[in-house]
Amino acid sequence: MSTPPSADLPLSGRRILVTRRLEQSGALAEQLSALGATVLTLPAIEVAPPEDPADLDRALRNISGYDWVVFTSANAVQAVSRRMNTLGLDKAALGRVVAAASVGPATSEAFHKAFPGAELRLQPASDFRAEALAEAFTKHSVRGQRVLLPLSDRAREMLPHALRALGAEVDVVIAYRTVAPARLREGLATHLRDGLDLVVFASPSAVEHLVTAAGELVRGLPAAVMGPVTEAAARDAGLDVRAVAHPSTAAGLVSAVVAHLDRTGPQGGGQERS
Secondary structure, three states: OEOOOOOOOOOOOOEEEEOOOHHHOHHHHHHHHHOOOEEEEOOOOEEEOOOOOHHHHHHHHOHHHOOEEEEOOHHHHHHHHHHHHHHOOOOOHHHHOOEEEEOOHHHHHHHHHHOOOOOEEEOOOOOOOHHHHHHHHOOOOOOOOEEEEEEEOOOOOHHHHHHHHOOOEEEEEEEEEEEOOOOHHHHHHHHHHHOEOEEEEOOHHHHHHHHHHHHHHOOOOEEEEOOHHHHHHHHHOOOEEEEEOOOOOHHHHHHHHHHHHHHHOOOOOOEOOO
8 A cells, every 4th residue: 555655745755564464554554655655564463263262252151240341452352252253142241231441442443343332431541551441440449340351362461460459350361362474574575675664563462473483684673663562572672663652553653653754854764685
């Protein structure tokens, strides 16, 4: 996806590689493209079902026994929705008998698409990550309440610990696994040969998968990242982090990319490797 270069567009002539899955990168790619960038895609994550869905199935079949269900990603929303469809469960229960919480706008949008008519009771006002969601819960009395937390197999322990510290009874279930797509190294090598200004990462898992697959090709790669957790993972992996989204949204990431590339000038960010 690209727009013909124009001197009036701040990202004109820039080549930006997005590592999000195609179905999740649309808004970001459109915004970057509208600003003149040539947007390339190389998904670093594929989503797979849990190896054993028994715990997830048990929780979903007993959803009315929970006070809250908490979603920390659009992937978690979609995984729960698909599994409820497979099990033939009443998805309206998420809005009728159990309160729902979301970590941020992208997750909330996925929730409303997956569960039409359901209400979200809680979302952080800003800083859309687990820490802010935990802080938002301090304004609600959750002591003694049951919380269902459907996560990926690589999720951090921060949010379950925080909710338990508030007195909640938290059930963590694996709703999906993140796995690396095939041929990541070859895909990155091809894009590097043509030159890149930035590579965009939206999660620590994307960083980890690309590093594992591409090895030394990743070191020193100019990166733009979605928030401080992904920033830490990228820096630890040896990437050259040049832009960090604040807030952790597609719009925040676009603003950070534009601010960085405007500073570097027409040829400042390009990278080519043999």
